[in-house]
Amino acid sequence: MGLLDGKVAIITGAGGGLGRAHALLLAKEGASVVVNDLGGDRAGGGKGSAMADQVVDEIKAAGGQAVANYDSVTTVEGGQNILKTALDAFGKVDILINNAGILRDKTHAKMDEADWDLVIAVHLKGTFCVTRPVFTHMRERGEGGVIVNTSSTSGLLGNFGQTNYGAAKAGVMGFTRCLALEGKKYGIRAWGLAPMAVTRMTEDLPGMGGEDMKATMDPAKVSPTVLYMVSSLSKDKTGVCLYAGPGKVRELRMVWSEGVAKADAGLITAEDIAAAEDKIFLPEPKGTIFS
Numbered sequence: 361m362g363l364l365d366g367k368v369a370i371i372t373g374a375g376g377g378l379g380r381a382h383a384l385l386l387a388k389e390g391a392s393v394v395v396n397d398l399g400g401d402r403a404g405g406g407k408g409s410a411m412a413d414q415v416v417d418e419i420k421a422a423g424g425q426a427v428a429n430y431d432s433v434t435t436v437e438g439g440q441n442i443l444k445t446a447l448d449a450f451g452k453v454d455i456l457i458n459n460a461g462i463l464r465d466k467t468h469a470k471m472d473e474a475d476w477d478l479v480i481a482v483h484l485k486g487t488f489c490v491t492r493p494v495f496t497h498m499r500e501r502g503e504g505g506v507i508v509n510t511s512s513t514s515g516l517l518g519n520f521g522q523t524n525y526g527a528a529k530a531g532v533m534g535f536t537r538c539l540a541l542e543g544k545k546y547g548i549r550a551w552g553l554a555p556m557a558v559t560r561m562t563e564d565l566p567g568m569g570g571e572d573m574k575a576t577m578d579p580a581k582v583s584p585t586v587l588y589m590v591s592s593l594s595k596d597k598t599g600v601c602l603y604a605g606p607g608k609v610r611e612l613r614m615v616w617s618e619g620v621a622k623a624d625a626g627l628i629t630a631e632d633i634a635a636a637e638d639k640i641f642l643p644e645p646k647g648t649i650f651s
């Protein structure tokens with residue numbers, strides 16, 4: 361008995377890296393999987409069918425069920441077609457994992473419009489384009505569902521050289537919090553995921569290179585967190601972002617401090633703020649690039 365017997369899952373960007381690892385684990389746990397991947401390069405150029413096909417073959421070779429889809433998540437038509445692939449092959453969708461992603465890292469001063477637009481298009485608009493038809497399907501079907509949106513510590517905590525990516529990933533988490541509220545009455549849960557793994561996206565980043573790091577930061581170590589999120593193990597939890605990295609899982613959220621308040625919505629002056637800094641400012645979380 362698998363944790364996901366009889367379930368149908370769509371995983372975007374599942375032709376490699378984290379998406380592939382999620383697809384293999386969910387299929388092993390009994391889910392029928394739509395392996396979506398545009399098959400392009402890390403910066404969002406090109407396309408091809410080989411990446412998605414290879415993961416479908418791997419799943420089938422292990423005795424699982426999977427079908428490929430090669431649409432880009434960046435268009436409304438692409439999102440609709442990803443849902444259609446699932447409905448044609450398996451008749452329904454229970455689980456969506458928005459995972460597709462690209463990187464175009466540059467300091468802000470050097471970032472041009474194309475670097476901004478494409479990163480926002482894949483991560484943020486892509487999350488909208490696929491979620492909308494799937495959410496609508498789940499709502500109409502009336503049997504709930506789970507949607508996992510891949511965010512990042514870069515969005516929630518910040519990272520050098522990633523104003524485009526960080527903006528998109530913080531947007532993904534804002535989207536998730538709002539979607540969780542809207543999904544509640546339909547039993548549709550929404551999670552954020554902030555993963556950490558060596559993949560083609562991260563293998564040449566500082567500190568991530570080498571065979572040792574590949575083993576330590578294997579994407580397969582993140583996927584059990586996704587399994588927890590999309591299975592009945594997480595019961596009715598929704599609207600939460602979990603960080604999942606090698607040997608560590610923790611909640612990651614935007615928070616507000618105790619702050620300073622004045623009765624009757626009284627005016628808080630600049631001097632009041634300066635005098636109450638210890639109540640207003642939170643310490644930077646340990647282990648971030650600011651601490």
Ligand SMILES: NC(=O)c1ccc[n+]([C@@H]2O[C@H](COP(=O)([O-])OP(=O)(O)OC[C@H]3O[C@@H](n4cnc5c(N)ncnc54)[C@H](O)[C@@H]3O)[C@@H](O)[C@H]2O)c1
Pocket residue numbers: 372373374375376377378379396397398399400401402404411431432433434458459460461462482486510511512513554555556557558559560561562
């Ligand atoms: N690896 C990490 O440490 C890390 C950290 C934080 C967040 N993430 C996020 O995790 C997700 C997976 O990243 P990864 O590290 O596995 O990288 P990856 O490059 O191995 O995987 C991303 C996949 O998305 C596919 N893709 C890109 N654009 C697409 C599009 N328009 N339509 C469909 N598919 C598309 C790519 O072909 C690729 O297979 C991304 O959203 C990434 O931003 C990764």
